[in-house]
Amino acid sequence: xxxxxxxxxxxxxxxxxxxxxxxxxxxxxxxxxxxxxxxxxxxxxxxxxxxxxxxxxxxxxxxxxxxxxxxxxxxxxxxxxxxxxxxxxxxxxxxxxxxxxxxxxxxxxxxxxxxxxxxxxxxxxxxxxxxxxxxxxxxxxxxxxxxxxxxxxxxxxxxxxxxxxxxxxxxxxxxxxxxxxxxxxxxxxxxxxxxxxxxxxxxxxxxxxxxxxxxxxxxxxxxxxxxxxxxxxxxxxxxxxxx
Ligand code: NAP
Numbered sequence: 392x393x394x395x396x397x398x399x400x401x402x403x404x405x406x407x408x409x410x411x412x413x414x415x416x417x418x419x420x421x422x423x424x425x426x427x428x429x430x431x432x433x434x435x436x437x438x439x440x441x442x443x444x445x446x447x448x449x450x451x452x453x454x455x456x457x458x459x460x461x462x463x464x465x466x467x468x469x470x471x472x473x474x475x476x477x478x479x480x481x482x483x484x485x486x487x488x489x490x491x492x493x494x495x496x497x498x499x500x501x502x503x504x505x506x507x508x509x510x511x512x513x514x515x516x517x518x519x520x521x522x523x524x525x526x527x528x529x530x531x532x533x534x535x536x537x538x539x540x541x542x543x544x545x546x547x548x549x550x551x552x553x554x555x556x557x558x559x560x561x562x563x564x565x566x567x568x569x570x571x572x573x574x575x576x577x578x579x580x581x582x583x584x585x586x587x588x589x590x591x592x593x594x595x596x597x598x599x600x601x602x603x604x605x606x607x608x609x610x611x612x613x614x615x616x617x618x619x620x621x622x623x624x625x626x627x628x629x630x631x632x633x634x
Contacts, residue, residue, distance in 0.1 A: 392443070394418045394468040395614065396461070398451055398508060399478030401426035403577030404527060406433055407603030408475055411611045413442040420464040420471075421446045422478065443468075451478045451504035452496070454511075461511040470519060473614045474512045476505040476549075477527040481579050486540045494541050501545035505552055509567075517563045524560075525613045526553050526569040527606070528625060530633040533571055546571075550625050557623030566622040568613045573629025575601035596631030 395412045399405040401423035409419050410433075419437060421444060423430035430446045437444040445467050449460035464471055479501045482493055505526055516522030531539055532546025550569060557567040574580065574591045583591075592600050609628045612618055627633055 392416065392418055393472040394420065394464070394470065395473040395475060396420040396422060396447075396464050396471050396512075397475040397477055398422045398504065399424075400433070401430040403579065404572065404575060404603045404606045405475070405477040407607035408477060408610050409433055409437065409444070411604065411607040412473075412614075413437045413440070413444065415611055415615070416442075417473070418443040418468050420444070420468060422451075422460060423448055424450055424478070451508065452499040454503075454507040457504070457507040458511050461508070465515065470515060470522075471512050472522055474508060474522075474524045475527070475610055475614070476508050476524065477610075478504055479527065479545075481539070481542050483538050483582060484541075485538055489541055497541040498545050498548075501542065502548040502552070505549055509552075509556060513560065513565075516565045517560070520564040522565045523614050524556070524565070524567045525610050526567070527610070528553070528569040528571040530571050530573045530627060530629045533625070533627070534633050553625065554623045561622055566613075566618070568618070568621060568623065569625045570606055570609045570613065571625050571627045571629065571633075572606045573601055573627070573632045575603060575606055577603055594632060595629075599630060601628065601630060 395417045397408045400409045400421040421430050434444045434446045447460050449456040528549045529546040531543040535543045553569040
């Protein structure tokens with residue numbers, strides 16, 4: 392049985408990934424930071440359905456906590472076949488009003504976390520000459536968003552990291568890819584008015600906004616053997632908004 396660790400799996404896209412991987416028969420390590428109740432409820436839901444699951448807490452901005460998280464999952468489930476770097480935050484703000492602290496927090500949560508988590512699993516994957524990393528980027532990392540400079544920069548960094556790491560770890564039998572979601576209806580969209588959401592829907596060629604499950608299915612595909620010759624790729628899942 393394969394094991395997947397999903398960061399930020401307490402809610403939104405990460406929780407949908409946990410359900411989707413569980414359906415595929417993976418053992419699922421559900422990572423959370425603050426939403427312990429939600430992570431525990433999801434873990435109970437999966438175990439009640441006969442799947443193996445655990446919860447694990449860490450602040451992904453803290454490399455020591457990340458190393459402890461990886462060690463805890465390895466101790467319980469053994470080798471981590473798939474790491475999904477999904478945890479993240481957003482920030483809608485004028486560039487000129489973005490503070491140094493906000494910039495640093497966003498880069499730490501959305502970009503440094505991917506470095507810390509990938510670095511913590513890489514040695515075991517290199518040792519076993521197998522494994523796979525799927526990062527969750529964003530279409531704004533591909534094309535940039537006004538009033539989301541820090542977020543766009545962090546996600547562009549995730550895209551660069553994905554491509555570079557795929558080249559470096561390919562010879563060790565490890566694939567590294569990213570999904571690049573478009574607007575997806577989760578808590579991250581809570582700050583948007585109904586009018587803003589309607590405008591975003593109108594701008595989407597498929598005339599509908601993303602659901603967490605839409606993103607999760609792409610993540611599971613990239614992790615699967617069906618994608619065994621795919622590495623270093625950024626898979627847009629955005630209803631055609633960015634092509
Ligand atoms: P969400 O519903 O707000 O969930 C965010 C998750 O990240 C939560 O599980 C949260 O954990 C975790 N998290 C945040 N800060 C953390 C920290 N410092 N340490 C550990 N975990 C932390 O967001 P989402 O919409 O599902 O987004 C998931 C990913 O998709 C993000 O990387 C986001 O940038 C990306 N994305 C989202 C959209 C969209 O439209 N929703 C579009 C493109 C890309 P706790 O609640 O346990 O603290």
